[in-house]
Amino acid sequence: MAYQWNWYIFLQPASAKDSYLDWLLSGMLTTLQMGCLAWVIAFCLGSLLGVMRTIPNRAVSFLAELYVEIFRNIPLIVQLFMWYYLVPKLMPQEFRTWLFALPPASTSFYTATIGLGLFTAARVCEQVRAGVDVISSGLKNASLSLGLSICQSYQYVLLPITYRTILPPMTSEMLSIFKNSSIASTIGVIDLFTRARQLNEYTAHGYESFIAVILCYLIINTGVMLLMSQVERALRLPGTEGRV
Amino acid sequence: MLGLEFEFLNGGIFSALVHGMWISLEVAGVALAVGLIWGTVLALLRLSTYKTLSFLSALYVNFFRSIPLAMVLLCFYLIVPQLLNSLFSNAQKMDTRLMSALVGFALFESAYYSEIMRAGIKSVPAGQVYAGRALGLSSLQVLQNIVLPQAFRNMLPLLLTQLIVLFQDTSLVYVISLADFFTSAEGIGERDGRIEEMMCIAGLVYLIICFAASKLVDNLAAKSREKAI
């Protein structure tokens, strides 16, 4: 028989208390939570690393470079598997006992969030480094000659300009983090991607399931872009190139 | 050392990993070739004066850049084999997973390559195009002999960086159980109960390959910058 479209599957009960639509929405919520949390980690750590990369101190700069090279050259899925399997193995037995006693859904979620955050931090570091490098040395030297310490010059002069300049690539990193969160489903996080597979398998209506999940990803994507365009507009430096 | 034991490694495991690496390289290579060609076409369409073509191309590129690669691979694997069977009559004899991975990757990466090529084409000074037309060359000849070669050369570092990203992304065929390097390593780890050791090996191999490749690309970019000066 020809394929029968049935969009009402989403209202059918998946289990005693949820419908398939509830599953879809819970998956979307998990993806959003993972993405936002990972972004916070990525932004904070990435900024720190970016600053470390641009400081004149060779040792500090090398450390940051080492981090970036390691975390950029290993695929994300391998990194997540390493966090999930390898790291607990290397820890002492008490850590493992504590870790495995926690609900597995939480351990997967936090493992994935940390892995995702650290992976993206390497990319944010490169953006911040590019942003700082682009600032004219005249400005850097002026801030130092005014008596500001390196720390203060970063805090009051360099970073504010950097963040405004690199808003477009940062937006793209934010979008990437939500897309990359789909990989977390391989270590057991029940996010949107896992729900897509479950919906397909439980309802046997592949087209509807996947179209719905793709729509969810598009919604997340559009939401982030709209949000960031507002932020860009609010923070735009007068006199620099920007869309009207 | 650190509770990891590597004595279980043998020739069979090594050959399985090498076979997996071949698959990874094959997927990356095909995605690169098709992605570049189709991506260039998309870039040209986007830059054309026909509003419909431009809009459709933008739609395609934005769509594939908004959804995760894992979704694309899974969709192609579960829903579209019949489509592939009708368009490519010998697909029946090919491994469907490999086929869907190749098609999925090619279509997905072409969106990213199209953005790079679009920037590249735009970076060629308009004066070049005018000079070409003034010399009597047709539009196609200008495109073929003047614009595209320069665009390609300008964007070579970015294209190669994207290739490294593409090679890393081939590990995602894990979601469709295609036995590439990572999936083979994980499968062996699961089967022999040595997943931690195999993940160590996989991470190290990817690190070495991608690090070496990115250093090569940096050298290339530096050399071409020197030449330009």
Add this chain to the structure above:
Amino acid sequence: MKSKNLMKSIFKTIACCTATCTLAFLGLIETASAQELTGTLKKIKANGSITLGARESTPPFSYGLGDGKYVGYSVDLMLKVVDRLKVELKMPDLKYTIVPFTAQNRIPLIQNGTIDFECSSTTNTIERQQQVSFSNSFFVIGTRLLTAKDSGIKDFSDLKGKNVSTTTGTTSERLINKFNEEKSMGMNIIATRENTQSFLAVDSGRAVAFMMDDAILYGERASSKNPEKWDIVGTPLSREAYGCMMTKDDVAFKKIVDSTLVGIMKSGEINAIYKKWFESPIPPRGTSLSFPQSADMKALYANPNDHAL
């Protein structure tokens, strides 16, 4: 002028391609019905080969040894069907390819024709019969728990508040989730991609028990590093029958598969196959499952049927 012509021809080509793709796509949703009418047999005859399915690691039924080689009790039965097809379709050179699948995607792969049929460890259920067809059953199991001998778990009721692993897409996953909700056990269910991952979860300590069909648990135990560490416990939550899965309502094909299985069972050949996989050393580690035929199995072999239990 020339650039406009160039653009027009590109536009035409793209329009053609899009139209072809759309028509092909729509046409295929219809064509699927045409294929099912004429059946898997016609497809095999036309292609000269058959696509079989096997599990990556469900010993001793269907599992991979690496390098694309798949073996197991169910695989042996599957190959016997292929031998029968060679005779029935008069195709002595019939080739077969084996495509591995997981519990999650086995039904979609049968439905979309990627796999022609598979014998592994798929349970025949009424619900699944709405999407696919099953052959006569070739194995009967009970769903039980694998746990460490010193874990203190002796039955399902001991699992209150514990972490339990199972594999997605299986009847066990649905059963344990239902059990968890109905009895408010407060269990944390870790659903993994394949049986080996579920076993890994118990081995590493993430889960305290692995729920699955008992024969599969015996198989996992036999192929593990330390088989003496594990015990199979618990009164079965369900009794289930395995059948070969094929496209829905393909009567002619099902007839051949069924008659092959009935022939093997009636002739006693099945006992040798059972012994080979359940009572003798099996690859990869050469351990034996030591799992003698249960009363259910003997009854099944005496009276082959395709009822969902």
